[in-house]
């Protein structure tokens with residue numbers, strides 16, 4: 001038994017469509033799910049991009065000041081970093097990368113076969129912008145499951161019911177991957193002060209009182225400062241598959257400059273100087 005039934009329902013602020021854009025020098029196709037232009041609207045998240053790529057993909061590049069959370073929808077993603085890290089992720093797997101004070105990495109399609117991914121940028125608080133970089137590979141098969149009548153929830157981070165995910169966080173974040181059978185309902189507690197959104201990968205259903213379908217994001221209303229619950233019901237004929245991300249907003253100034261996200265322009269300029277001085281480590285061959 002969980003106690004979520006006694007919680008007030010969390011409202012929905014809006015339902016938005018992804019914006020599909022065509023090929024560029026890196027990808028075969030791209031969609032913007034959460035546009036990066038207004039960090040205060042999505043705090044603590046910065047952007048969510050959906051990509052289909054084979055060659056070239058995302059060759060060696062730096063990051064500082066953020067975490068990137070990459071979810072593989074289809075195909076295999078190869079990642080390498082300049083500290084010896086290397087891995088291949090398959091559908092349903094997640095890589096949670098802490099850029100911290102800076103690293104270089106490459107994200108490419110394994111053996112050139114097209115991979116389909118989602119990448120969420122999560123801001124780091126000012127106090128943790130320059131932490132030691134790190135990777136967590138969170139394999140789908142190893143994630144704890146919460147199951148109930150007609151649903152399975154895979155818990156990557158935070159909690160669903162009594163099930164706790166393994167991700168180590170700088171910002172408290174809930175990340176679940178839920179599949180709901182036609183006609184079934186799942187209820188997810190949203191911890192106090194957390195804000196965020198669901199992204200629908202397949203099917204359609206009711207999120208609170210709103211309806212949404214695959215390719216749409218469902219944005220929660222601002223937190224009332226107490227725990228709430230989101231009810232999701234599959235009103236379609238096929239399985240409903242969605243991801244939900246919520247986190248505690250940082251309420252800090254944001255200075256974004258390409259792959260670096262700091263609090264001030266001076267810190268951004270310092271990031272560029274540090275990168276050019278080789279302080280993110282050597283560029284791999």
Ligand code: FE
Nearest residue numbers: 058061063105
């Ligand atoms: Fe990157």
